[in-house]
Amino acid sequence: MPNALIVRIAIVVIAVGLLELLCRLGVIPNFTMIPPSAMAQSLWKILASGKFSHDIAATLVNVGIAIVAAMAAGVAAGTALQGWPAARRTLDPLFATYYAVPMYAFYPLLIVIFGLGDFPQVAIGFLLAVMAVIINTLNGLDRVPAVLLKTARVHRLGPLAAAWRVRLPYAAPYVFTGFKLAVAYSFIGVIGAEFITSSRGIGYEISFAYNNFDNPVMYAMILFILLLVITVNMSLHVWEKRLLSRRRRA
């Protein structure tokens, strides 16, 4: 739908332009928000100077660890639970209430237990992300047609081989949806945790700049996070669509 795309881009451009105008005219005072063009300029300067390269790298590494761990643990747990219906039934209320629990409430506890290193942040990202992978893996595995499972039995595949060669590949698109959510949740978890308390990272730099009334730096880094997360999510979305259309043709 290129038509919808054009209107969408137009809306975003108009919104940003309006913000720019309101800031330039002083309707929105500069100590509240700086014009978007100034944000972009400041971001460009910061990135070019490499001032925050350490923080950006630290955040990305933590997000990356959380994502990979959540993917691995989520697929493993989902596959195991699918083969153990009694456990799954017992845990079902946990799945249903998991995202209702304010996960950040556990952050102080994690800090007390593990100290103020990177681990508590990674843990929050992981905890937020892993359940999405588990739920979507289960959802995918539930849809594997019985005939494929029978074929696996005919070929005398063991449970592990059957999971690896038949069930997980069939469930792949659903698992991918879980991965996509895991990426978004890991960013939310890690950056949120950095905001609450941390000693480095993008979230830390934003709250540091906020406390020092350093609006150019603060808005530049906020812009950076928003652009980064939206770009990553959009790319995954496009990739997912391509995977699905390939499968439909096959």
Next chain:
Amino acid sequence: MKWRDPLILVVLIFVVWQVLYLLVGDVALRSPASTAHSLSNLLSDPRFLPHISETAIAFAQGFAIAVVVGLLIGLPLGAARFAGEVAEPILVALYSIPKVTLYPVILLMFGIGMPAKVAFGAIHGIVPISIFAMNAVRNINPTHLRTAQVMRMSFLDLTLNILVPAALPEIVTGIRVGFSLALIGTLLGEMFGSQRGLGHLLMQAMSLHNIERILALTLLLVVFAAGINALLLALDRRLHARA
């Protein structure tokens, strides 16, 4: 039978907690029993009640705004197909960004205190409620609408007999998701820019290394969130089963 699995689960969680406590000891954790005790002490402390009501008021306002604004955005977008198509990716992008990042902006706009907390709770809840509301309206069976046309139903009849029953289950799902997120938003708001409320107490306990307090507050929040979610989930499932 229906209550057996949740019961086993709750017992299981307390067993895991107790075992964890036996492993790490008093340095980092308290036992479930002593946490329950300190929570009941906290709840009977008159100085604690204003904090609870502060959080409750902020959350109630934020959630109410999220529901009203979310429906006002979502319902028309569901009815107007093209507008919905334009807006959906924008809404999804807004849903996936870490909204904590916007916290300084909210603080600069509203100042420290109640309005900032309410706004922060609201922006967390609005997007999921509007996405679910949009899909609820969009997925109404067109045959039903055409039948209504043939029967020359008045707009009021159409709304009461077709639109509401058809869209309500999904809208309730959206409200359930929005409820959890608005609560998280309110608490996050209190953690950063507030001198009162449960989120503030949590931050304070963290900087004082007061494990007992942290655990008691966490337990309170988890029980509250899980309890309300269970109620909404039951309503949600009943509505979906009927549809």
